[in-house]
Amino acid sequence: MHRNFFIRTRPILCAIVAVVGLAPGFGISPTTLFGQTATTGSPLKIGIIGSGNIGSTLGTLWVKSDHPVLFSSRHPEELKSLAEGLGPLARTGTVREALAFGDVVFIGVPYGAYPQIGKDYAKEFVGKIVIDAGNAVIGRDGEIAKPARENGVGLTSAKLLAGARIVRAFNLLSFRKVASLSNRPEGRIAIPMAGDDQEALKVASGLVRDAGFEPVILGSLQRSKVFEQGGPLYGAEMSAEQMRERLKTIP
Numbered sequence: 001m002h003r004n005f006f007i008r009t010r011p012i013l014c015a016i017v018a019v020v021g022l023a024p025g026f027g028i029s030p031t032t033l034f035g036q037t038a039t040t041g042s043p044l045k046i047g048i049i050g051s052g053n054i055g056s057t058l059g060t061l062w063v064k065s066d067h068p069v070l071f072s073s074r075h076p077e078e079l080k081s082l083a084e085g086l087g088p089l090a091r092t093g094t095v096r097e098a099l100a101f102g103d104v105v106f107i108g109v110p111y112g113a114y115p116q117i118g119k120d121y122a123k124e125f126v127g128k129i130v131i132d133a134g135n136a137v138i139g140r141d142g143e144i145a146k147p148a149r150e151n152g153v154g155l156t157s158a159k160l161l162a163g164a165r166i167v168r169a170f171n172l173l174s175f176r177k178v179a180s181l182s183n184r185p186e187g188r189i190a191i192p193m194a195g196d197d198q199e200a201l202k203v204a205s206g207l208v209r210d211a212g213f214e215p216v217i218l219g220s221l222q223r224s225k226v227f228e229q230g231g232p233l234y235g236a237e238m239s240a241e242q243m244r245e246r247l248k249t250i251p
Contacts, residue, residue: 041206043067047102049095049117050109051079053175054133058106058211061182063089065210072098099124104203106131106170107161111148112141118160126163129200131207133170135229153228154194154221165200168224169193169208169215172234181237182212190216190243192233194224214240218247226250 043066048055051071059069063086071079076092083090099105099121109117111134118125134157136148148156154168169191170178181189191213195201205215218226227233232250236243 044103044203044207045101046070046207047098047100047105048072049098049105049107050113051082051092052108054170054178055106055108056082057175057179058108058133058170059090060086061178061211062207063087067207067210070098070101096121096124099128102128104129104131104207105164106133108133108170110134110141111136111153112144114157114160115144118162122162125161128164129197129203130157130161130164130166131170131204132157132161132166132168135171137229149228149230152222152225154224158196158221165195165197166221167193167195167197167200167204168221168227169204170211172227172236177237178211184212187239188212188214189237190214190240192216192218192224192227192236192243194218194221194227196220216240216243216247 046059046062046067046069048059048069048071051059051073056071059071063069066089068089070091070093071083072093072095073079074095076094079092083092093101095117105128107130114134132154134153136145136153136156138145138149144156153171154166157168158164158166172192173181191208193201193204193208193215194217195204201217205217208215218224225231227236233243233246236246238246
């Protein structure tokens, strides 16, 4: 796998760890910083592939909801401070270890890395519930971006990660928005979701709630085009009720 397949993580990880580490000294708990969360069911082991901006943010929220999380990258030693700051439920490892560890896997790497990841870990992805937060960016992700934008990122991910139980979610908000909007006091923000596996959607919906948001299931992977870049729901910050009303006007 090429070195540039993964997001450069050190600056954002250091920032997150610094905030979490300083919080007690200021009378603020890490849970307060990332929103008060409560696990909606039994804890699930979550493997994070791509522990950069969005992966580290969501992984932190899930640890605070009592889920064991393994943060992975090609250089897991660079994630040590993040895991140590989050306590015993957080650990680090390789991508293969994340796939073996997770009941659910979250993938948050640049979309240009998907073809190689799917090739390198083809066996490990089979049967795995995968929350796919990737966006195909023409200027960044190379040749795969164009067909992904044309055919839909969800359907393309299902081909690249063959045999995985793909659920599209968490691709429409930046990591800063995810951190700041989690468990919003005036009401939870909706996260649109799409997938072809009903059990995977159910499991992923629970994790959306545990991250401090409200899931809104749109339908099959094909339907995920509605909230991909350029789609009518991309970047939306609204309640579940508002989103369902908005969907009535979208073909």
